[in-house]
Amino acid sequence: MRGVVMHAPGDVRVEDRADPAIEEPTDAVIRLAATCICGSDLWPYRGVEDAHNAPMGHEYIGWVEEVGPEVRTIKAGDFVVGSFWASDNTCEICRAGYQSRCINAVPMGMMGTQAQFARIPLADGTLVTTPEAPPADLLPSLMAASDVLGTGWFGAVAAEAGPGKTVAVVGDGAVGVLAVLAARQLGAERIIAFSRHPERQQLAREFGATDIIAERGDAGVAALKDLTNGLGAHSVVEAVGTQESMMQAVRSTRPGGHMGFVGVSHDVALPGLELFFAEIHMLGGPAPVRRFLPDLIQRIWDRQIDPGRVFDLTLPLADAAEGYRAMDERRAVKVLLTP
């Protein structure tokens, strides 16, 4: 099959890779209907993280080709959506809703889903089927559910976005704008998006943002305080992962409020005394997307949400290198690849 391999930072190629096969009795093999490039794929692309002959990709939707002998609930021919962590969905941690920290978790990045086929470990726990074969126009939204929608949703849930709440979102990438969408769906009263890119401001507004703040860092915090009676937001979602964005999120949260952080941390150190006096609830980490998938798929199926709009460039898998370039150069927010 054909699949994406990153040979070194900046060097992405689509080449022949071995066809995946059932290795464990709990595996499935899927034929991808779509895959995509994640903001987090840019870290190795830019040399911030190590990459050396690495198969790429951890987001996936597609048709089940074959299942192992112990798979019970998934069968060949099903159309499935899965998360970027394979999980058994039965352990104590999964049952508490933290499938991304399943005691048997497998990172899907190891599988390299930017390809024509992929092996999915722990298929029963990991994969969620759609009601029937999806119409083509729903594929981008189902694709988004695999990671960016589920991650933005977790950020909003972790920040306890809901009725009566003022929610602020730090970060206007795909995850950030989808956290706006999630906050709206969860019933937030007011949603403030930090963004200085006009087209992302526009998307945030269409997803439900009521206010936009173009400033960032402490100037952004000051602008937010002006909008919130000096108190800060009840709920803040952090969707970047830098020191500046984390501190902006901490300082934007009112005492007793909730901050959900879903940007993968890079060189972040949180000062203990400031966190202490901030007196805020914090929860972050790799999103347990599996917890939310049945609900998200249903909302997409019912055309209640349209998260696939975050894909502003669609390319054939063969052109993945151009997709990486477009995201690296900020010509695209998020790139869908069709195998």
Added chain:
Amino acid sequence: MRGVVMHAPGDVRVEDRADPAIEEPTDAVIRLAATCICGSDLWPYRGVEDAHNAPMGHEYIGWVEEVGPEVRTIKAGDFVVGSFWASDNTCEICRAGYQSRCINAVPMGMMGTQAQFARIPLADGTLVTTPEAPPADLLPSLMAASDVLGTGWFGAVAAEAGPGKTVAVVGDGAVGVLAVLAARQLGAERIIAFSRHPERQQLAREFGATDIIAERGDAGVAALKDLTNGLGAHSVVEAVGTQESMMQAVRSTRPGGHMGFVGVSHDVALPGLELFFAEIHMLGGPAPVRRFLPDLIQRIWDRQIDPGRVFDLTLPLADAAEGYRAMDERRAVKVLLTP
């Protein structure tokens, strides 16, 4: 009146200070029935924090002598307990339960309650009356409610201690052992205290600890994992405030679990990536003791709890310097002063 003044690190004296008077119409002046020395008073005593001719003390119980013209619910002759933050108890932050971050909060440390009398700002919001004049044997427990019990209680609440939960407590000072008591009162199933001092282990057991771990740091974490199926505790209270204790608490919390941190941070920096992958809820800060005071006073009044047992040395106010020495040299866990 007589009151404690710290002239410099290690130099504590009891001397004449001006009698406090009503300064704001919302003030009360109280005559102290008891006051005490806090673990946090040792930071300036040891020169870790600045101290220069500072009146000391922020814990207090006593009789109301006089109230300002705008005080409505408190009157002369009442016996009252208050927290170490004066708060209006009416602002949006107070009403959400975070009175220690009241928009009009006043730190009681400024008042120097290790004295015969003290001015209490925002008396209506800050002070809670006892049902009647308390019997002498309840004074130590009511005194504990002013800070260490309320702080341990907040730690347990922030860690979501409750039925079915395994709770671990890092720190065996007064706050730590009272977090054990709180976890027991809140219905926790299993309570693991980290302690290597036999007399504190004993007190923790009497307050409700079911298990003791003598190791600390990563060895302590490993011992805790052994007791919890490899997963860590559902709820962890941190009651020290150092880098080691904070990381011990983070690493002792299972994914999806809750950590409450109430030790005042000193030179703590939390690594972002480890926090991200820990995937735990965190909440900490100066305890909003006012939220809990009515309930805590009632539990003490009903003799359901006996938190006053953390005071293992009682001295007249005149001997405050010996009290500081005893706590600094770990000859006492916590010292009660009688004015």
